[in-house]
Amino acid sequence: MAGGSALLSAPAAFAADDVPRVKLKLDAPAVIGSAGQPVEFTETVTNTGSKETNYRLYVHAITGEGLPASDAIVIDYRDPAGGGWKSLKLSRFGEGRGAGYGAELPKALAIPAHRSVAVKLRIGLPMGRPHAGATNGGIPSLVLDSGVAGGAHGVPADRVSKTIKVQSPSPSVSRVPATAVAGGAPIEFDAVVKNSTPSNYVNVGNVLFVDPHATVQVRKPNGTWTTLKKVYDGIPGDNPGVYLQGRDSSLRANSTTTVRVRVSYDTTTPLGQTKLGQCLFVNESPTTPFRGTTSCGAGATVQIVAPGAKGTKGTNGQPPVKTVPGTKGSTAGK
Structure with a gap:
């Protein structure tokens, strides 16, 4: 997955002063609707260090198999600086139960020391396009796996996962x-x-x-x-x-x-x-x-x-x- 490997690989050697000090909080929905509109959630990145640092936020949806080949999942974000919703360009990764989709937010988060930034996102399973819905497939749940990286080496600094159920009306x-x-x-x-x-x-x-x-x-x-x-x-x-x-x-x-x-x-x-x-x-x-x-x-x-x-x-x-x-x-x- 483009940009996503940093969260999944072992960190390289780095100087102690370069260690990114950050805390990630994920307030994800417990349930989303199959073929429904996306549901909002918030990720809060807190810089616990003593200097301003740029952090990169990654979002993965581990879905496993069972979704349509295209237009099955969407993850949107709202720029913290203002503006409307924009869709992340998701890349497919993995196989079998570990398969999923993910992306990196396009802009790094410049967070002053001892301050937090809340990022608004939303996730949905449209299961196709308007008036072109999938006629089969589906999943009972997915795992939203998010991480934040920063510092001179872009080392994974914190990571949070949450299971989201998928239900239909x-x-x-x-x-x-x-x-x-x-x-x-x-x-x-x-x-x-x-x-x-x-x-x-x-x-x-x-x-x-x-x-x-x-x-x-x-x-x-x-x-x-x-x-x-x-x-x-x-x-x-x-x-x-x-x-x-x-x-x-x-x-x-x-x-x-x-x-x-x-x-x-x-x-x-x-x-x-x-x-x-x-x-x-x-x-x-x-x-x-x-x-x-x-x-x-x-x-x-x-x-x-x-x-x-x-x-x-x-x-x-x-x-x-x-x-x-x-x-x-x-x-x-x-």
Whole structure:
């Protein structure tokens, strides 16, 4: 890795007066989001010596194998002298479990004696470019390994490591009725997305997969319902999906998003079990639906019954649907 070998090699002989006296503190995030936006952190370099010294700061992300070949990781920095975020030019190093990416900050830090400089950085796993997200791969964690070097010989002076977990938002369907009537009233439930990471998300497709005979509606903030268009991926036999919040929705860090959904099944729906599945697609391809960095929930199973049939116990922990003779539709749990 260019510029990074100083931290990994044994120090050469040097005079005692040249020993760099420095302390490095790393306040790295505990978690970042897979395919999410980068998360800020701080590295503080303290000159504990008696004279002003120039120090070089190195940042390594030891990721191991499992990431896409390109655009998988980003490390940005903010110049201590002011300015916006700039991306470090990362170099690949190592193999297997020791593989990773790293770089040296382009400017040395001139730190007076007994003073500190705080460097703002951020790290993320975009897993591809906007609207060109990776469709496989991923890692459960990475090790952020940072070091500072200084003095006449550029000798490694201090080094700190921290493990950062990598998590994805969790989609789930909540309180789904166990049965639905073919040609009857819709069933109602919540589609939930929990983002427990400090990463914001953009370019998110929150998709509910349904039977081809289903009609899906979502409730707007004003209480009205709107019908969603079913989208097919072109693969024979695959069920269609609907975008509950559009193809380019967003998720805030450490947030939970709930969409109220209702699904009805027409009279031609085959009786028996049908599936409801929910997945998130980040940086989905604009030309190919349901292709991007993907995370899916467990979904739910709904039993489709004929009009007038007695309610049957399903798999979702909900009361059965009971139909009222001589009326059209159904009521849940009454």
